[in-house]
Structure formats: structure tokens, C-alpha cells
Amino acid sequence: MSCIEQMKYKLHLERTSFKEAREYIEKNSDEVYYVDPGYKIFKDYYIIGVPPVAMGVRGTEMLFTYVKPCHGTFVMGIDSEEEIARLRENEKEKIKKSLKSGGPKGKVESGSAPASFSEMYKK
Numbered sequence: 001m002s003c004i005e006q007m008k009y010k011l012h013l014e015r016t017s018f019k020e021a022r023e024y025i026e027k028n029s030d031e032v033y034y035v036d037p038g039y040k041i042f043k044d045y046y047i048i049g050v051p052p053v054a055m056g057v058r059g060t061e062m063l064f065t066y067v068k069p070c071h072g073t074f075v076m077g078i079d080s081e082e083e084i085a086r087l088r089e090n091e092k093e094k095i096k097k098s099l100k101s102g103g104p105k106g107k108v109e110s111g112s113a114p115a116s117f118s119e120m121y122k123k
Contacts, residue, residue: 004042004045004066004076007042007078008078008079009076009077009078010061010076010077010078011074011075011076011077012024012028012063012074012075012076012077013074013075014072014074015071015072015073015074016072016073016074016075017073018049018050018053018065018073019050021049021054021065021073021074021075022049022052022053022054022065024063024075025054025055025056025063025064025065025075026054026056028056028058028063029054029056029057029058029063030056030057030058030059031056031057031088032054032055032056032057033054033055033056033057033087033088033091034051034052034053034054034055034091035047035053035055035087035091036051036053037049037050037051037053039053039055041062041064041083041087042078042080042083047064047065048065048067049065049067049073053065055087055091057084057087057088058077060079060080060081060084061077061078061079062077062078062079062080062083062084062087063075063076063077064076064077
């Protein structure tokens with residue numbers, strides 16, 4: 001297992017709270033997905049955070065929270081069309097329209113996004 005810091009990434013926010021990270025991802029992504037803590041990305045890494053944990057897609061970049069012990073929470077972006085495709089497939093029912101003007105660029109039907117966080121986690 002390698003370190004995620006060895007991948008080519010971009011830091012969007014540093015040493016922030018989970019809430020601020022989620023809000024940043026919601027406002028700066030074309031598509032937003034909400035995953036449970038422990039969601040696995042890039043085969044070896046687990047997303048941790050306070051639910052709902054937002055993951056965003058902006059073009060070919062995936063935005064997500066990264067927690068580094070003793071340093072805090074960061075919002076990272078990594079280009080990975082493969083990981084974005086896996087996220088879309090696994091979490092397609094949990095998509096939320098972007099808060100950016102114009103909504104998501106992907107094909108998302110109106111009404112397919114949950115109205116609230118509690119509705120999103122109904123089984």
C-alpha cells in the first residue's frame with residue numbers, strides 16, 4: 001500500500017473542518033455524491049469524516065476530504081476518470097445537484113436528487 005500523498009494531487013483547502021470541506025465540495029463540483037465514512041477510493045484508501053461525507057466531480061477531477069492526523073482535514077483533488085466512473089456507478093442514487101449555477105454537467109434528471117440528507121439514507 002502506498003501513500004496517497006505520492007499521487008499527483010491538488011490541495012483546495014487546508015486544515016479545515018468537515019463542515020467547511022463539505023460546503024466547499026458542494027459549491028465547487030459539477031456533481032456531488034454523499035458516501036458513508038469508510039468508503040474506499042483508489043483501492044487502498046478510506047474516506048473518513050462526519051456524515052454526510054461529500055465527494056465531488058469536476059471535469060476529470062475527483063474532490064474529496066483527506067484527514068491527516070495532527071494536521072487536520074484537507075480537500076484534495078485527483079484526476080482519475082476510472083475512480084469517477086466507479087463513484088458514479090456505486091453511488092448513482094445518492095447524487096445531489098451542484099450548488100453552482102447551471103447544476104451538474106452530467107445527465108441527471110430533475111427529481112432524481114434526494115430532497116434532504118435523511119431522505120438520501122432511506123433504504
